[in-house]
Amino acid sequence: MALRIGILGQSGRMGQLLAEEIAAAGATLAGGIGRDGDAPALFAASDVVIDFTHAATAERHAGLAAASKTPLILGTSGLSLAQEATVAEAARTIPVVYAASFAPGVSLLFALAERMGAALPPEQYDAEIVEMHHRQKVDAPSGTAIGLGRAVARGRGRTLEEVGLESGRDGHTGPRATGPIGFAALRGGQVVGEHSLLFTAGSEQITISHRSFDRRVYATGAVRAAHWVMAQPPGLYDMKHVIGMA
Numbered sequence: 001m002a003l004r005i006g007i008l009g010q011s012g013r014m015g016q017l018l019a020e021e022i023a024a025a026g027a028t029l030a031g032g033i034g035r036d037g038d039a040p041a042l043f044a045a046s047d048v049v050i051d052f053t054h055a056a057t058a059e060r061h062a063g064l065a066a067a068s069k070t071p072l073i074l075g076t077s078g079l080s081l082a083q084e085a086t087v088a089e090a091a092r093t094i095p096v097v098y099a100a101s102f103a104p105g106v107s108l109l110f111a112l113a114e115r116m117g118a119a120l121p122p123e124q125y126d127a128e129i130v131e132m133h134h135r136q137k138v139d140a141p142s143g144t145a146i147g148l149g150r151a152v153a154r155g156r157g158r159t160l161e162e163v164g165l166e167s168g169r170d171g172h173t174g175p176r177a178t179g180p181i182g183f184a185a186l187r188g189g190q191v192v193g194e195h196s197l198l199f200t201a202g203s204e205q206i207t208i209s210h211r212s213f214d215r216r217v218y219a220t221g222a223v224r225a226a227h228w229v230m231a232q233p234p235g236l237y238d239m240k241h242v243i244g245m246a
């Protein structure tokens with residue numbers, strides 16, 4: 001029987017593409033809702049639910065997934081640490097794939113960022129992350145930018161909170177501190193998603209970048225994750241697990 005996939009956020013940019021990708025993958029659209037829909041009924045009707053909505057919904061949706069024992073694919077960005085902790089708690093009961101980006105190439109970028117963080121000491125190399133997205137995006141820095149920062153910090157044996165963020169510099173900021181990771185978020189037009197990580201020292205600079213040309217890449221990845229997650233035990237996964245890069 002075809003996998004029954006539900007969509008939270010079906011009226012959105014991602015939700016509309018997800019419905020197309022579910023059909024293209026031979027799965028069944030169990031249902032889809034916007035902000036006023038009946039989320040408990042959607043979980044009850046679905047084998048797995050994909051959520052691309054708003055950070056404010058993450059805790060409720062994770063709770064509904066755990067209560068109904070329905071695996072969850074979570075793409076929403078902008079979650080606070082407390083909201084992420086609630087998602088992790090739900091993942092003790094059900095498998096959850098929570099990915100800052102469902103574009104497969106971003107998983108490689110994260111792996112490279114961690115290695116670069118380990119190889120390039122903060123005393124010599126300042127790490128800066130620049131992202132650009134469409135003018136409708138409501139959160140900054142993007143989830144992928146935060147993921148890159150976390151990967152660099154992990155490479156340096158710390159958490160992002162420990163190394164610190166310098167986000168949105170403006171005015172008399174003083175000289176750049178040694179250690180914190182810098183973030184700059186650009187917004188305009190219909191840019192799908194662009195991320196660059198720069199390590200800059202006194203006499204050289206290394207940059208790695210990822211650019212999405214079509215947001216369908218995220219929808220295809222999320223539907224792939226929905227099929228993959230059905231065979232997994234409870235736990236918190238991300239896209240590197242889905243594509244076998246963990």
Ligand SMILES: NC(=O)C1=CN([C@@H]2O[C@H](COP(=O)(O)OP(=O)(O)OC[C@H]3O[C@@H](n4cnc5c(N)ncnc54)[C@H](OP(=O)(O)O)[C@@H]3O)[C@@H](O)[C@H]2O)C=CC1
Pocket residue numbers: 008009010011012013014015033034035036052053054055056057074075076077078099100101102103143215218
């Ligand atoms: N991880 C990844 O690979 C990717 C993640 N994203 C993330 O996915 C999320 C959605 O992006 P996008 O589709 O562009 O956004 P849109 O604004 O186009 O769509 C948002 C959807 O969520 C619903 N929604 C908004 N607020 C709420 C709420 N408070 N409660 C319930 N539903 C709500 C909207 O319903 P309504 O129409 O009724 O308002 C709509 O269906 C964002 O967080 C974005 O950053 C996006 C692309 C890739």
Ligand SMILES: O=C(O)C1=N[C@H](C(=O)O)C[C@H](O)C1
Pocket residue numbers: 077078100101133137141142143144145192193194
């Ligand atoms: O809102 C978007 O569009 C995107 N959001 C994700 C993020 O915050 O990183 C993924 C991708 O960059 C597109």
